[in-house]
Amino acid sequence: MPTPPHPQDPIVEVHDLVHTFGRDIRALDGVSLAFDAGMVYALLGPNGAGKTTLIRVLATLLRPDSGSAQVAGVDVLAHPTRARTRIGLAGQFAAVDDYLTGRENVRMIGRLYGLSGAEAKRRADDILEGIGLTDAASRAVKTYSGGMRRRLDLAASLVGRPQVLFLDEPTTGIDPRNRADLWTLIRQLVDDGTTVLLTTQYLEEADRLAERIGVIDHGRIISEGTSDELKDTLGGAMLELSVEPEHREAAQGLLRDALGDEPVLDPETERFRVTAPDGTRSLLVAIRALDAAGIEPDDVRLIKPTLDDVFLQLTDTDVQPEVAS
Numbered sequence: 160m161p162t163p164p165h166p167q168d169p170i171v172e173v174h175d176l177v178h179t180f181g182r183d184i185r186a187l188d189g190v191s192l193a194f195d196a197g198m199v200y201a202l203l204g205p206n207g208a209g210k211t212t213l214i215r216v217l218a219t220l221l222r223p224d225s226g227s228a229q230v231a232g233v234d235v236l237a238h239p240t241r242a243r244t245r246i247g248l249a250g251q252f253a254a255v256d257d258y259l260t261g262r263e264n265v266r267m268i269g270r271l272y273g274l275s276g277a278e279a280k281r282r283a284d285d286i287l288e289g290i291g292l293t294d295a296a297s298r299a300v301k302t303y304s305g306g307m308r309r310r311l312d313l314a315a316s317l318v319g320r321p322q323v324l325f326l327d328e329p330t331t332g333i334d335p336r337n338r339a340d341l342w343t344l345i346r347q348l349v350d351d352g353t354t355v356l357l358t359t360q361y362l363e364e365a366d367r368l369a370e371r372i373g374v375i376d377h378g379r380i381i382s383e384g385t386s387d388e389l390k391d392t393l394g395g396a397m398l399e400l401s402v403e404p405e406h407r408e409a410a411q412g413l414l415r416d417a418l419g420d421e422p423v424l425d426p427e428t429e430r431f432r433v434t435a436p437d438g439t440r441s442l443l444v445a446i447r448a449l450d451a452a453g454i455e456p457d458d459v460r461l462i463k464p465t466l467d468d469v470f471l472q473l474t475d476t477d478v479q480p481e482v483a484s
């Protein structure tokens with residue numbers, strides 16, 4: 160018998176997972192990660208990074224070559240059947256039947272999870288309402304659009320009240336309004352006690368939804384942390400401001416002394432740009448220094464790197480990160 164999980168143990172804990180397809184595709188090349196219950200963890204990575212492969216291992220659909228994985232206190236490789244009772248997976252467990260209606264599908268899966276007929280009915284209606292499919296619930300699934308199918312998949316993955324929910328690109332192909340609704344729904348699930356591991360290619364999604372983000376590329380986690388921590392890895396913020404032309408020379412010296420970096424005047428925008436190592440504090444220091452000399456800066460901006468910048472830099476694409484304005 161596996162020992163019950165200690166409340167402080169991470170709810171998902173993965174050590175050195177390796178999985179190879181064929182001879183030389185190392186889809187997982189030593190993945191380790193761990194996170195606590197009650198959060199959204201986003202796995203962010205480009206096409207072919209290994210996201211789906213990792214999700215399939217954790218959801219007991221694929222046996223890795225080596226490594227270990229615990230989910231909700233269960234060793235998924237040693238006890239896959241037990242693990243399956245604690246997890247939900249959007250898209251895969253939900254063997255959605257095209258000829259049944261949306262409601263019938265969700266109810267049926269509820270029954271498979273051992274709910275009574277009345278319970279399955281109530282829960283199906285609640286979930287379909289929450290996911291915005293009430294109007295379409297009585298229609299056969301074969302009449303659904305791609306986005307509606309995805310939402311039905313998600314609905315089906317929730318019936319069993321999983322402790323941990325795996326969502327592989329839950330909002331890909333979903334229009335912006337429905338995406339925002341899904342985000343709300345996912346946050347509600349987390350508030351109700353479900354832990355979510357999702358994969359995404361949308362940086363905004365990871366930024367908005369996830370407490371922690373793991374960036375995966377070529378089967379390896381190449382960076383990990385909160386969205387702010389990841390942004391910090393790019394180096395700090397930049398300060399931009401303009402001053403009247405007659406004050407430029409003085410301002411340049413004052414900014415250099417205050418921030419310890421040489422301000423650069425952009426000839427096009429006629430604005431100074433200088434690194435702001437302490438973010439908002441640097442901004443205050445700079446403004447005070449200028450103010451003390453009777454210089455009033457205009458159009459002051461503190462520019463922080465975005466998650467896009469981090470992602471592009473980490474995943475080693477040809478695109479140079481730009482400082483967003």
Ligand SMILES: Nc1ncnc2c1ncn2[C@@H]1O[C@H](COP(=O)(O)OP(=O)(O)OP(=O)(O)O)[C@@H](O)[C@H]1O
Nearest residue numbers: 180181184186204205206207208209210211212213
């Ligand atoms: N069944 C398979 N047979 C052979 N190679 C596979 C198989 N599944 C995945 N791969 C390969 O493993 C690597 C990782 O694929 P995976 O599907 O995990 O990437 P992903 O991060 O989910 O990508 P995407 O963002 O495109 O969904 C890729 O090189 C892919 O071609």
Ligand SMILES: [Mg+2]
Nearest residue numbers: 210211212327
């Ligand atoms: Mg994938």
